[in-house]
Amino acid sequence: MPNPTRYLNYHYPTTPKQKLLALAEWIPEDAEADHYGKGDTIQAFEAEIAALLGKESAVWFPSGTMVQQIALRMWCDRRDSHTVLYHPTSHLAIHEKDAYRVLHHLHAVHLGPKDGLFTLADLQAVLPTLSEPGGGLLIELPQREIGGQLPTWDELVQIVETAHAAGLYCHLDGARLWECGPYFSRPYAEIAALFDSVYVSLYKILNGISGAMLAGPADFIEESRIWQRRHGGNLPGMYPYVLAGKMGLEKHLPRIPEYVGKARGICDGLATIPGIVIVPNPPPTNMAHIHLKGEKEALLEAAKMVGEAMDMRLFGWLRDGIIPGYAAFELTIGEAALDIPTEEIIEAFRRVMAQG
Numbered sequence: 001m002p003n004p005t006r007y008l009n010y011h012y013p014t015t016p017k018q019k020l021l022a023l024a025e026w027i028p029e030d031a032e033a034d035h036y037g038k039g040d041t042i043q044a045f046e047a048e049i050a051a052l053l054g055k056e057s058a059v060w061f062p063s064g065t066m067v068q069q070i071a072l073r074m075w076c077d078r079r080d081s082h083t084v085l086y087h088p089t090s091h092l093a094i095h096e097k098d099a100y101r102v103l104h105h106l107h108a109v110h111l112g113p114k115d116g117l118f119t120l121a122d123l124q125a126v127l128p129t130l131s132e133p134g135g136g137l138l139i140e141l142p143q144r145e146i147g148g149q150l151p152t153w154d155e156l157v158q159i160v161e162t163a164h165a166a167g168l169y170c171h172l173d174g175a176r177l178w179e180c181g182p183y184f185s186r187p188y189a190e191i192a193a194l195f196d197s198v199y200v201s202l203y204k205i206l207n208g209i210s211g212a213m214l215a216g217p218a219d220f221i222e223e224s225r226i227w228q229r230r231h232g233g234n235l236p237g238m239y240p241y242v243l244a245g246k247m248g249l250e251k252h253l254p255r256i257p258e259y260v261g262k263a264r265g266i267c268d269g270l271a272t273i274p275g276i277v278i279v280p281n282p283p284p285t286n287m288a289h290i291h292l293k294g295e296k297e298a299l300l301e302a303a304k305m306v307g308e309a310m311d312m313r314l315f316g317w318l319r320d321g322i323i324p325g326y327a328a329f330e331l332t333i334g335e336a337a338l339d340i341p342t343e344e345i346i347e348a349f350r351r352v353m354a355q356g
Helices: 016-026 040-052 064-078 099-102 120-129 152-163 177-184 188-192 216-229 238-272 295-312 343-354
Strands: 058-060 082-087 109-112 137-141 169-174 196-201 212-216 274-278 287-293 326-332
Touching: 016 238, 040 058, 040 099, 040 212, 040 238, 058 064, 058 216, 058 238, 064 082, 064 099, 064 137, 064 169, 064 196, 064 212, 064 216, 099 109, 099 212, 099 343, 109 216, 152 188, 169 177, 169 188, 177 188, 177 196, 177 238, 212 216, 238 326, 238 343, 287 343, 295 343
Parallel strands: 082 109, 082 137, 137 169, 169 196
Antiparallel strands: 058 212, 196 212, 274 287, 287 326
16 A cells, blocks of 8 residues: 555655755745854844744754753853752653753752643742742743643733742743744734743744744843853854744744644544543644554554555554553644545544544
8 A cells, every 4th residue: 555645743744855955945045154153044033033032132053952951051040049940741851861950950840740730829839848049930832741731821921920029030941832822812922021031943833954042131142152152052054954944934833823723623523532532622732632542553553554545644653641541642733634624534533443
């Protein structure tokens, strides 16, 4: 059987050659290469992101991992503190090999349960117990590891105001901030205005090659450039990543409401199928965790067979779900799913559950 040509998750897959050819076609003739972050192309894009987020300045980094360690380190230094607060499923906690501690000698205090958002009450309960004044609070919007959950706007404002009143700087892990716009129904600059600094990704929903931006006060961003050099992140030429990110911003940012609407429509339908549980339901963004009742191998085989029959790649991996007897995958809707009628997607999952 030929490989499916329709895809449920994310954007259409491309080969490196296809991606680079598309980028080459898009790049303006007068675009210039940067030299260690200096040059019109990169500096204009940094200014564009800063303006979009309502911040004084922004700087390109090769990875969000580097961005967030540096941002938290700098905020802690300004408070003469080693303490940072964040959710136990933060990227820093589970994907970075304790880099915040090993490289920057920071101490982490976790807020809230692993399977839910931390609340204002969680923050208020922790603050009096700190052994030293906290330096920074990291808030991830949306919280990826628990299905993309988001607080309400009022809850978010109360948390940030409480943190600021306690002397904490607030940093936004906005790896998927672009996808939050429809939920909050506010400009990105208004969301970012709550925070002292903001990280955004250029390769996730924007489908760039790699890269991130850190935005904040001008003096903070200038200091971050020193730390970028210390981390080895100031590369001789960054323009391929910068231009790919800029192309992705132009292409995908206007379509975020479509991706979110499609995800909600799909999840509405999936929730009617016995044996399927959506977390969170309804999804506030274009992502959710889909929990399927059954054994992983049987479900994967059913998804493969149904996908071949209906020319549709549904999911290629599963992990143990939070519900006993269920397996789960992460649904992230991009442009690819827009080309598949929602009714066909629902029917495909009905067949998977009947077989799996």
